[in-house]
Every structure is written in structure tokens, then in C-alpha cells.
Amino acid sequence: MPVLEGHWGSDLRMRDSGLGVCPEEPPGSPEWGPLRTPPVTCGGLSLTLELPALIRQLRAAWRARKGGPCSREKRHGSTWVEAEKEVEEGKQDEENSRAHLEAKSRLNTAHADVLLAKRRGSYPPIDLHILRNSIQSGETEFSTKRQMKHLLSIQRCYHTSRLLGGLAPHDSGSLYLLDDDYLGQAAHMLSKVGTWNFDIFLFDRLTNGNSLVTLMCHLFNIYDLIHHFQLDIVKLHRFFGMVQKDYHSQNPYHNAIHAADVTQAIYCYLKEPKLADQLSPLDVFLGLIAAAAHDVDHPGVNQPFLIKTRHHLASLYQNTSVLESHHWRSTVGMLRESGLLAHLPAEITRVIEQQLGSLILATDICRQNEFLLTFREHLDNQDLDLLEASHRHFILQIALKCADVCNPCRSWELSRQWGERVCEEFHKQGELEKKFDLEVSPQCDHQVDSVPAIQSGFISCIAEPLFEEWNRFTHPSLLSQTMLDHLHKNKAHWIRLLNPGTLAEEQTYACAESCDAEKGERKNIP
Numbered sequence: 472m473p474v475l476e477g478h479w480g481s482d483l484r485m486r487d488s489g490l491g492v493c494p495e496e497p498p499g500s501p502e503w504g505p506l507r508t509p510p511v512t513c514g515g516l517s518l519t520l521e522l523p524a525l526i527r528q529l530r531a532a533w534r535a536r537k538g539g540p541c542s543r544e545k546r547h548g549s550t551w552v553e554a555e556k557e558v559e560e561g562k563q564d565e566e567n568s569r570a571h572l573e574a575k576s577r578l579n580t581a582h583a584d585v586l587l588a589k590r591r592g593s594y595p596p597i598d599l600h601i602l603r604n605s606i607q608s609g610e611t612e613f614s615t616k617r618q619m620k621h622l623l624s625i626q627r628c629y630h631t632s633r634l635l636g637g638l639a640p641h642d643s644g645s646l647y648l649l650d651d652d653y654l655g656q657a658a659h660m661l662s663k664v665g666t667w668n669f670d671i672f673l674f675d676r677l678t679n680g681n682s683l684v685t686l687m688c689h690l691f692n693i694y695d696l697i698h699h700f701q702l703d704i705v706k707l708h709r710f711f712g713m714v715q716k717d718y719h720s721q722n723p724y725h726n727a728i729h730a731a732d733v734t735q736a737i738y739c740y741l742k743e744p745k746l747a748d749q750l751s752p753l754d755v756f757l758g759l760i761a762a763a764a765h766d767v768d769h770p771g772v773n774q775p776f777l778i779k780t781r782h783h784l785a786s787l788y789q790n791t792s793v794l795e796s797h798h799w800r801s802t803v804g805m806l807r808e809s810g811l812l813a814h815l816p817a818e819i820t821r822v823i824e825q826q827l828g829s830l831i832l833a834t835d836i837c838r839q840n841e842f843l844l845t846f847r848e849h850l851d852n853q854d855l856d857l858l859e860a861s862h863r864h865f866i867l868q869i870a871l872k873c874a875d876v877c878n879p880c881r882s883w884e885l886s887r888q889w890g891e892r893v894c895e896e897f898h899k900q901g902e903l904e905k906k907f908d909l910e911v912s913p914q915c916d917h918q919v920d921s922v923p924a925i926q927s928g929f930i931s932c933i934a935e936p937l938f939e940e941w942n943r944f945t946h947p948s949l950l951s952q953t954m955l956d957h958l959h960k961n962k963a964h965w966i967r968l969l970n971p972g973t974l975a976e977e978q979t980y981a982c983a984e985s986c987d988a989e990k991g992e993r994k995n996i997p
């Protein structure tokens with residue numbers, strides 16, 4: 472029986488992407504790794520991917536014919552997608568009005584937001600804090616917290632649209648003056664978005680928690696991607712908003728600021744002279760979206776935790792790249808729901824979805840050695856040819872991996888904050904494991920695994936080897952040199968903070984060991 476069954480009942484799930492099981496890998500290239508689950512195809516359709524969507528569309532079209540709440544005027548909508556959209560809108564109208572009667576004091580838009588998340592199966596998200604608090608106090612605080620969160624999200628949307636649309640405030644009260652000042656500073660920061668000392672924490676505060684949406688819109692503009700892919704700006708904004716909102720703001724580390732930080736870093740890497748001229752608009756599009764969405768809906772606990780608590784996602788993805796598969800499938804779900812790519816030929820959309828999968832799955836830290844060794848081999852043989860799409864894809868995977876673990880390469884002040892945040896998340900998991908009599912995962916015991924020990928170990932075992940190779944690839948690069956300088960200084964700083972007599976290597980991060988242990992665990996689980 473699942474360890475936390477009862478506590479992780481139907482109310483405490485991560486969103487289900489609703490797109491089925493298949494962690495389908497992109498075809499062909501050896502760098503893309505093995506095809507794990509061959510897709511079942513039928514008449515050219517990948518059943519595992521397409522069938523649930525098809526069923527939804529058929530159901531929607533059927534209901535639309537019967538005449539849903541708002542389908543009367545729109546029934547002539549000719550495509551399946553339109554029919555589904557109409558019915559969904561209808562459902563939402565219906566639910567909105569019910570909500571209005573139920574709770575007059577609630578803002579309609581806020582509730583519609585909740586309903587949207589319900590419809591996507593993402594509601595309520597896993598919330599380990601609430602899980603713990605409510606178990607401890609026996610209270611159910613959900614509705615109040617949710618209301619607050621959604622009220623704040625409305626406020627955020629409003630602020631973002633002002634920043635992006637350059638709208639003048641209607642009111643000249645002091646609050647707005649203050650906000651304008653913030654927005655002016657945020658806009659100023661965006662003009663320096665390609666600099667390595669970009670302070671994402673400050674940017675997030677200045678944009679009122681909208682760093683990811685604001686950054687993505689700005690970068691899409693810089694690269695002219697909206698024009699190139701003929702994107703609908705409303706759908707684009709909706710997609711970015713969904714991604715940002717599906718990060719858990721209560722996670723100390725795996726939240727939307729981490730996603731924005733990784734996105735800003737990958738932008739710096741894409742600008743490297745070695746790469747910039749070789750990249751196609753599609754490469755840039757994929758790199759930015761993969762960075763923004765690579766940890767979406769992260770529950771704040773790691774894969775071994777999901778495996779040992781027998782979370783349904785662990786069995787869905789067969790205990791392999793569980794979180795990364797979920798981040799990818801959720802991204803695909805949001806892309807489809809937003810309709811952002813609906814105007815593109817199906818074949819292109821399929822390639823985009825698969826390549827996003829290949830990029831996001833590469834961020835699985837347990838595959839670090841696999842990628843590092845391949846990268847090293849290519850550099851030794853000097854056989855990377857960026858005119859070849861598969862080689863560019865491999866470099867995009869490496870760039871995303873670098874961006875994902877680049878926090879030790881930031882200046883000390885930024886790096887320290889990330890280090891403390893990630894350790895806080897590990898330690899919270901450890902507390903939860905102790906609470907439920909589970910074995911405490913490596914690095915998660917706050918009584919044993921100190922922040923300086925985790926940090927110095929992580930830098931030595933994971934970050935340093937990777938950035939040394941990245942430096943070789945980008946050479947000569949001022950940015951890579953700057954990153955390595957920071958990394959060495961930060962490592963020395965953490966080692967100085969270690970308790971006297973404690974060596975970093977004694978308490979090291981030991982990723983390889985934890986991954987091996989995890990594989991052992993996988994074998995034990997039916």
C-alpha cells in the first residue's frame with residue numbers, strides 16, 4: 472500500500488498532464504538516448520499521445536452538437552478543436568455562474584482561474600506545507616489560501632500587462648507611483664538581460680512575482696519569434712502565464728524564479744559567439760521554452776521520494792526520469808491547451824513536442840555522467856558540427872543542463888541564496904521523511920548535511936566538471952571564464968564555512984551514489 476495513501480488522497484495530487492503515459496523520446500540521434508517506450512501508432516497517430524486528446528475532442532464535439540450552454544451562436548465552428556473550445560468555454564460559464572451564487576464575495580475572475588486549473592486536472596497541486604500543517608493541526612485551510620493565491624495572481628496579471636503593454640495607470644495614487652517606479656526599474660533591468668550579474672530575485676520583486684512571464688515575452692521579442700512563427704500574442708501570453716502559475720511558489724528552490732533564472736542563463740549561453748550565428752529560430756524557440764518549463768509543477772521533493780511513497784507519477788513513468796517526464800508532459804499539455812501552435816502543421820508540432828521532451832529529460836541530474844562523457848568525447852575528437860541539426864540539439868541539451876546548475880557560477884550573493892534555498896528544500900523533504908518514518912534521503916538530513924557541505928560537494932562533483940567542458944567548448948569566452956572564476960571563489964567560500972575539521976569530500980554530494988541507490992530502489996519496487 473502506498474506509504475502516504477490517505478494523506479495523498481485525490482485532493483493532494485500534482486496536476487496530471489492528461490496526455491497519457493508515454494515518455495516518448497525523439498527519434499534517431501544517438502545523443503538523444505534510447506527510446507524507452509515505443510509509441511503505439513494507428514493510422515499515423517501516436518495512440519499514447521493522441522488518444523486521450525482525441526477522446527476529449529470527440530466528447531466535446533458530441534456535446535457541442537447536443538447544444539452546450541454557450542454553443543448556440545457558435546455551433547457552426549467547423550473544427551474539432553473549435554468545438555472543444557466552445558464546450559469548454561460553456562462549461563466554464565456555467566461553473567462561473569454557480570460560483571457566483573455560491574460565494575458572492577469572491578472575485579469572479581479568481582474563481583474562473585480555479586476552475587480552469589480544475590479543468591486541466593492540476594488542482595489542487597501537491598502542497599507539502601499544507602499537507603504537513605493540516606495533518607498537524609487537523610485544519611483545512613485550503614480555500615482561504617487558494618483564494619488569496621488567486622487574488623494575488625490577478626494582481627500579478629494586471630501588473631504584467633501594464634509592464635508589457637506600457638499602459639498608463641488610471642490612478643495617480645502613491646501606490647501607482649511606487650509601482651511605476653518598480654516597473655521602470657524592471658524595464659531598465661530588461662535592457663541588461665544578457666549580463667551575467669542579472670539579479671533575478673530583484674527582477675522578480677520588481678515585476679511583482681512575474682519574472683518568468685515578463686522575461687519570456689521580452690526574449691521572444693528580442694528574437695522576433697512571434698513574427699517568425701506567426702504566434703498569436705494572446706495565446707503566447709496565456710501559455711507563459713500557465714507555465715508560471717504551475718510552478719509552486721511555496722517551494723524554496725523549484726519555483727518560477729528558478730525557471731526564470733535558468734531562462735536568463737540559457738539566453739546568455741545562446742548569445743555565445745560560438746553558438747549565436749549557428750542557431751535557427753526553432754533552436755532558440757525550443758531552448759527558451761524548455762528552460763522556462765523544465766521544472767514546471769515540481770512538488771518540492773525528489774524522485775526517490777516519489778518512488779518510496781509510491782506516488783502515481785512514479786508508476787506512470789516506471790520510476791525513470793519521473794519528474795522530468797512530468798514536466799515535459801505538463802508542458803505539452805499547456806501548449807495544446809493554449810492553442811499556441813495550433814496553426815502550425817501537425818508534423819512540426821510533433822517535432823517541437825518531442826524535441827522539448829528530449830531537452831527537458833536531459834535535465835535529469837542522474838544522467839549527468841552520460842551527458843558529460845559524451846560531451847567530453849566530442850570535444851576531444853573535435854567532431855561537433857553545428858551545421859548539423861542533431862549536433863545543435865545536443866549542444867542545446869548541454870546548454871540547458873549548464874543553465875539548470877549554473878547557480879554556483881553566479882556572484883557570491885546570488886549563489887549563496889540559491890544554495891541556501893536548494894538545501895532548505897532538501898531539508899524539508901528530510902523532515903517529511905522523518906515524520907513518516909521513511910529513510911531520510913542523501914543530503915536531506917539537516918542535522919547531518921550542512922549547507923556548506925552540500926554546496927562544496929555539489930560544486931566539486933557536478934558543476935565544476937560540467938563548466939570546465941563548457942569552457943572548452945565556448946573558448947575563448949569571457950562569460951565562461953567569469954563563470955569559472957565565480958565557481959572557484961564560491962567553492963572556496965563554502966569550504967571556509969565548513970565546520971573545522973570537516974572536509975567537503977567526506978560529506979560530498981555523491982550524486983552518482985544517490986542515483987545508484989535510487990536504481991536499487993527502483994528494482995525493489997514492483
Ligand SMILES: Nc1ncnc2c1ncn2[C@@H]1O[C@@H]2COP(=O)(O)O[C@H]2[C@H]1O
Nearest residue numbers: 834836875876878889890893925926929
Ligand atoms: N547549489 C546546488 N546545491 C545542491 N544541489 C543543487 C544545486 N543546484 C542545483 N542542484 C541540484 O541539481 C538539480 C538539477 O535539476 P533540478 O533543477 O531539477 O534540481 C536540482 C538540484 O537537485
Ligand SMILES: [Zn+2]
Nearest residue numbers: 729765766875
Ligand atoms: Zn531545474
